Amino acid sequence: MSEIVNILLAVLYLLVFPGFLFLFFYGLFCEYFDRKLYARMQNRVGPPLFQPFADFVKLLAKEDIIPEKADKGMFSIVPLFAFAGVLTAILYIPIWRTDAVLSFEGDLVVVLFLLTIPSFALFFAGWHSTNLFSQIGAVRTVTQLFGYEIPFFFACLAPALIMGTWSISGILSQTVIRPEVLILLILAFIIAVISLQAKLERVPFDAPEAETEIAGGSLVEYTGRRLAIFRLMFNIKMVICAALITALFLGGPVLFPAVPGPEFIGYLLGFVVFLLKTLFVVFLLTMMRTVFARVRIDQLLKFCYGWLIPLSIVQFLLLILVRSMGWFA
Amino acid sequence: MPKVTIPVGPQHPALKEPINFMVSVDGETIVDADMNLAYSHRGIEKLAESKTYLQNIYLVERICGICSHTHTTCFVQGVEELMGIEVPERGLYIRTLVAELERIHSHLLWTGVAGHEIGFDTLFMYTWRDRELALDLLEMITGNRVNYGINTIGGVRRNIKAGMKDQILKHIGKLEERVQYYTDMATTESTVLLRAEGVGHLPENEARKFCAVGPTARASNIPTDVRKEDPYAAYEELDFELITSDSCDILGRLIVRMQEMVESCKMARQLIENLPSGPIRAPMSREVPAGEVVSRYEAPRGECLYYVKSNGTFYPERLKVRASTYANWPAVVYSLKGYYIADIPLIIAAIDPCMSCTSRVAILDTKDGNERKVLDMDYLRTYGIKWYKEHGRGVRRR
Numbered sequence: 181m182s183e184i185v186n187i188l189l190a191v192l193y194l195l196v197f198p199g200f201l202f203l204f205f206y207g208l209f210c211e212y213f214d215r216k217l218y219a220r221m222q223n224r225v226g227p228p229l230f231q232p233f234a235d236f237v238k239l240l241a242k243e244d245i246i247p248e249k250a251d252k253g254m255f256s257i258v259p260l261f262a263f264a265g266v267l268t269a270i271l272y273i274p275i276w277r278t279d280a281v282l283s284f285e286g287d288l289v290v291v292l293f294l295l296t297i298p299s300f301a302l303f304f305a306g307w308h309s310t311n312l313f314s315q316i317g318a319v320r321t322v323t324q325l326f327g328y329e330i331p332f333f334f335a336c337l338a339p340a341l342i343m344g345t346w347s348i349s350g351i352l353s354q355t356v357i358r359p360e361v362l363i364l365l366i367l368a369f370i371i372a373v374i375s376l377q378a379k380l381e382r383v384p385f386d387a388p389e390a391e392t393e394i395a396g397g398s399l400v401e402y403t404g405r406r407l408a409i410f411r412l413m414f415n416i417k418m419v420i421c422a423a424l425i426t427a428l429f430l431g432g433p434v435l436f437p438a439v440p441g442p443e444f445i446g447y448l449l450g451f452v453v454f455l456l457k458t459l460f461v462v463f464l465l466t467m468m469r470t471v472f473a474r475v476r477i478d479q480l481l482k483f484c485y486g487w488l489i490p491l492s493i494v495q496f497l498l499l500i501l502v503r504s505m506g507w508f509a
Numbered sequence: 510m511p512k513v514t515i516p517v518g519p520q521h522p523a524l525k526e527p528i529n530f531m532v533s534v535d536g537e538t539i540v541d542a543d544m545n546l547a548y549s550h551r552g553i554e555k556l557a558e559s560k561t562y563l564q565n566i567y568l569v570e571r572i573c574g575i576c577s578h579t580h581t582t583c584f585v586q587g588v589e590e591l592m593g594i595e596v597p598e599r600g601l602y603i604r605t606l607v608a609e610l611e612r613i614h615s616h617l618l619w620t621g622v623a624g625h626e627i628g629f630d631t632l633f634m635y636t637w638r639d640r641e642l643a644l645d646l647l648e649m650i651t652g653n654r655v656n657y658g659i660n661t662i663g664g665v666r667r668n669i670k671a672g673m674k675d676q677i678l679k680h681i682g683k684l685e686e687r688v689q690y691y692t693d694m695a696t697t698e699s700t701v702l703l704r705a706e707g708v709g710h711l712p713e714n715e716a717r718k719f720c721a722v723g724p725t726a727r728a729s730n731i732p733t734d735v736r737k738e739d740p741y742a743a744y745e746e747l748d749f750e751l752i753t754s755d756s757c758d759i760l761g762r763l764i765v766r767m768q769e770m771v772e773s774c775k776m777a778r779q780l781i782e783n784l785p786s787g788p789i790r791a792p793m794s795r796e797v798p799a800g801e802v803v804s805r806y807e808a809p810r811g812e813c814l815y816y817v818k819s820n821g822t823f824y825p826e827r828l829k830v831r832a833s834t835y836a837n838w839p840a841v842v843y844s845l846k847g848y849y850i851a852d853i854p855l856i857i858a859a860i861d862p863c864m865s866c867t868s869r870v871a872i873l874d875t876k877d878g879n880e881r882k883v884l885d886m887d888y889l890r891t892y893g894i895k896w897y898k899e900h901g902r903g904v905r906r907r
Contacts (some may be wrong), residue, residue, distance in 0.1 A: 222634035312515055316850065383628045384700050392523040392626045392854040473700040474628030476851040477537065 198275045200267060206455075207415035208232040210422075210462050217466045232415070236408055244404035251308040258305045259402075259409040265297030266417045273423045274352050274432045276451040283349040288340055291348065291424060292333060295379070298417055299325050302381075302388070305410070306398030317397020320388040320477050321381070327484035328378035328385070334492035335372035338365055339428045342499045348424070352432045359431060364502060367495045369429040371488055373461065376421050377468050378480065380414070384472035385480055422461035423454070430457045512540065515850070519548045523626060523854035526864035530842075530857070534850055542845040544838060549865040557828040562588050562662060562797055565825065570656045572830065573866040575618060578611045579808040580815075580830070581660040586741060587804030587817040588662050591797050598743075598785040600664030605743040606780045607650060607659055609773040613684060614643035615809035616766045616773075619861045620691060623763065626854040627704045632694075639687040642680045649673060664790025669781075677781050685774045692767040696760075705760040709844040709856040712757055719839040723811020724769065725860045727753045728761035735807035746783075747776050759859045795823055808833045810861045832866035 193199055211232040219226025246255055272287040274280045280287075299321055306318025340346050342361055343354040355362065378385035389397035399410055426432055433450035475483070512535045519527035527548035533541040553572060557565050569580040582604060589596060596604075617640040624632030644654050651657035651667060659665050669677075695701055711721070716729035726733050734751050736744045752768040754761035799821035806813045811833035818827040837860040845856050884892075 222631050223638055224634060312513065316515075383630075386628060387851060390628065390851065392628070393851050395522050470631050472629070473624070473632075473698070473704055474851075475700055475703055476849055478849070479703055 193271065193281050198270050198273075198281065203267065203270060203416045203419060204412070207412060207419050208236065210419050210459070211415045213459060214418075214462055214466050214469075217463065218470055221466075221470045236412060239408035239411070240405050242404040242407075244406065245401075247309060247311065247401050249310045250401065251310075254304055254308040255401075256406065258301045258308070259406045259413065262298040262301030263409050263413045263416075265294050265301070266413055266420055269294040269420050270423070272348055273420065274349055274427050275423070275454050276433055276447045278352045278356060278432065278434060279349045283347050285350070286346045288336065288346050288348050288351070292336060295417065295421060295424070296325075296329065298413060299379070301413075302398045305402065306400075309398070309401035311401050313394040313396070314398050314400045316394050317388050317400070320394075321398060323477055324378060324381070324385065324388055324480060327481045328375040328488075331371050331484060331488035331492045332375040332379060334489070334496065335368040335375065336424070336428060338368035338492070338495050338499055341496065342503065348427050352427055352434065355431050356434050362429065362431065364499065365429055365495075367491060367498075369425070371492050371495070372425050372429065373464050374468075375484070375488060376425065377465055378484070379421065380418055380465070382465065383469045384475050386474055387477040387480060390474060418462065418465070419458065422458040422465075425461050426454065426457040430460075432457070517853055517857075519545075523857065524864075525622070526862075528862070528864045530845070530853070532845065532850075532853060537849045537851070539845055539848055539850065539853070542842050544842050546838065546864075547868050550868045551865065554828055554830060557825060559824065561795065561823045562825065563795070565828065566660060566662070567656075567658065569828075569830070570658065570660075573832065573863055574655055575615050575863065576611060576808045576810065576813075576866075577656045578607050578660070579806055579813050580832075581657075582608060582742070583804050583806035583808075583813050583815045584817070584828075585660050585662050586806065587802045587815050588797060590802050590804070591800050591817065591819055592662070592793065593798075594663045594791050594793060596664050596791055597788045599668075599787045600789040600791075601743045602780050602784050603650070603665045603667075603669055603789060604660065605747070606669075606777055607647065607657060607665075608742070609776045609780070610643050610647050610650075611657075612773045612809045613688075613770050613777075614640050614647070615861070616770050617643065617688075619766060619809075619858075620695075620763070622861075623759075623855060623858050626858045627701070629701065632691075632701075636691065639684065642684050642687075646677055646680050649676065661790060663793040664788070666790070668789050669784065674781055674784075678778065681774050681777050681781075685771065688767060688770045688774065692764070692771070695763050695767060702760065704852075704855060705758065705763055706756075707758050707760075708848060708852050709759045709762075709859055710757055711840055711844045715843055716757075716840060719843060720836055721811075721840045722833050722836045723808070724762055724765045725811065725837050725840055727751070728765045729757045730755040733812070735805045735812050739805055741806065743780065747779055749776050759855060762859050796821070797823075797825075810834055810863065811836060832863065834860065834863045835867040837862075838867070 195201060209232075212227065212229055215231070216226040246252055269291045271281045272283060272291050302321045303318045306314040306321065309315075339351050339355075342364060343351045345351055345354065381388050387393075389399065394400075399407060402410060433454035435449060435453045512533060514531055514533045517530040517532055518524050519529045529545040529548070531543045531545070532539055553568065557568055560568055566581050566585060569584045570577045572580045617636045621633040621636035621640070624630065624636070647657060648654050650669060650673065651659040659667055711725070711729050713730050716726050716731055721729065721731070722733065730753050732751050732753050735741070736749075737751050749772045752765050752772065754765050756764075797819045799819055801816065801818040804815040804817070806815075813833050814829075814831040816827070816829035817825055820826040841857055841860055841862075845853065848856065
């Protein structure tokens with residue numbers, strides 16, 4: 181009996197909450213939030229609440245075209261591959277309490293790996309479309325990957341270094357005990373948010389899909405439901421990256437100090453706190469998109485290697501110093 | 510990646526109208542560029558020969574949707590010279606006012622488009638919002654937002670009423686404030702500087718060689734401006750500066766346009782404050798004496814040229830239009846070389862191109878064996894029937 185319950189619970193986790201269904205709606209909501217904020221900051225009205233959902237449904241209904249010269253297998257499988265990759269990552273991120281659905285020592289690395297899959301999916305999608313613009317976009321995607329991935333990894337591993345654990349849930353439980361440590365991680369937080377913008381390929385780091393230069397980059401040949409899946413994947417990726425940053429640097433769903441009362445109220449409150457904090461991260465990302473122009477790919481690499489990586493090394497040295505002095509033992 | 514040739518256009522998100530650039534790139538660097546014009550030939554010059562001079566004002570107004578006043582003024586100036594008409598002062602002042610407001614709206618539009626090309630949509634939205642101020646003024650003065658229809662041979666068609674003056678001065682004040690804000694922003698915003706500084710370099714001697722005009726030439730430190738060199742309308746009585754920049758890059762073109770907007774606001778203020786009284790137009794006859802004339806006008810994009818030849822009838826014998834963008838194309842091809850793929854949209858946009866305006870002639874290349882023939886209606890009909898027999902009628906419709 182308990183086995184069946186466990187299986188049902190696992191299916192529930194995967195498909196309903198915090199898996200597919202929750203991510204689907206929250207991802208679309210985050211797109212709405214992002215677009216509406218962007219519009220308001222530009223003195224526009226912006227889309228209504230259901231616009232992202234309507235866009236998704238409309239794309240599903242559109243004609244699905246595979247270019248004659250494209251690699252048909254790769255062209256079709258790549259969106260699903262990327263989609264599955266990002267969906268899996270949510271299971272390791274705490275959403276309503278300090279523990280995630282799954283956790284083990286080292287799951288932080290797994291999540292970072294899973295979040296890299298979409299970039300490679302974009303590369304394969306662009307390369308196998310055999311379109312000139314999409315191939316330039318694909319090459320740019322990978323070039324950009326080498327720029328932002330190092331500072332992003334450095335920044336995300338900084339909490340692991342100071343907390344002494346490689347599990348996201350573990351880091352969060354440590355944060356609850358010693359919230360003052362987060363002050364040490366402000367630099368890592370800033371680096372993580374900036375490199376996240378590059379990871380999500382949004383202005384100012386959207387050279388791989390630059391509409392006015394290479395007509396949309398990797399996805400230029402995608403239409404219909406495959407494009408819909410890609411777009412949904414981007415939204416979910418944004419949510420998950422925001423959730424990861426929330427868990428690592430902002431104390432995740434934990435509200436300080438902990439509220440007394442029955443357990444489920446704490447969970448509910450934790451969930452609301454989680455939503456607010458992820459929306460705050462999305463807000464930061466939207467701000468960046470609003471106030472900057474697109475930089476060239478070479479300028480991006482110069483920025484990453486000249487500023488972000490040295491700064492993240494400074495952050496690491498600081499943490500090593502703090503640990504060796506035994507201030508936060 | 511190996512050396513490849515990228516087609517930019519005739520359909521490309523960076524282009525608002527059709528033109529084609531074949532850009533050879535090595536990796537991300539441009540090594541060579543070539544250009545094909547004339548995707549939107551409209552036959553306006555030929556059409557003009559079958560219309561009267563008065564009708565032609567409204568025809569040439571439709572050459573460009575942004576600088577429509579440019580074309581009418583340039584045309585009527587030429588015709589007035591042929592007919593020997595002395596335009597009343599007030600008419601000239603109103604004409605100049607509309608021209609300067611048009612320059613402000615055109616430059617603001619350009620700033621927005623340039624922002625969009627480098628992914629800075631916020632600038633695009635803001636400048637286009639403030640451009641509405643200029644458009645509102647134009648609508649108030651002329652009754653229209655795009656094709657103003659205010660010029661006529663011998664003067665202008667609508668007068669400025671007493672109550673309009675305050676409103677115009679108020680809007681001009683607001684515009685001045687906003688333009689100052691954009692100037693500050695464009696010269697300090699780090700990502701804009703990253704994209705504009707040192708990009709699309711066009712040295713002074715090259716600009717002279719390619720006969721660049723307007724802000725493109727002035728940003729390459731060539732002090733050329735028809736308003737100063739050969740003053741028309743009311744420009745002789747106005748106090749304004751000729752803006753140049755010696756940076757020779759896109760940032761220079763940006764700054765020149767920004768400063769020109771400040772000067773235009775200044776001029777509009779002077780025009781309104783010193784508006785002379787009197788009639789707004791002189792009487793004219795429909796017949797134009799035989800002769801030929803070249804008329805020059807400083808459009809927002811540079812010098813615009815009109816050649817009008819009259820044979821003494823109601824209709825012009827020949828009308829030749831050289832829009833300002835046409836003079837700037839060779840400079841674009843030159844300044845593309847050596848930069849990155851990412852710079853293509855901005856370098857093309859930096860001259861403020863207006864493709865359809867430049868398209869005056871369609872040239873067919875018959876050298877490489879392509880025979881040139883005229884297809885008549887019967888041929889097209891039989892061809893169509895044959896095509897559908899072969900391909901069936903299964904053309905997908907949605």
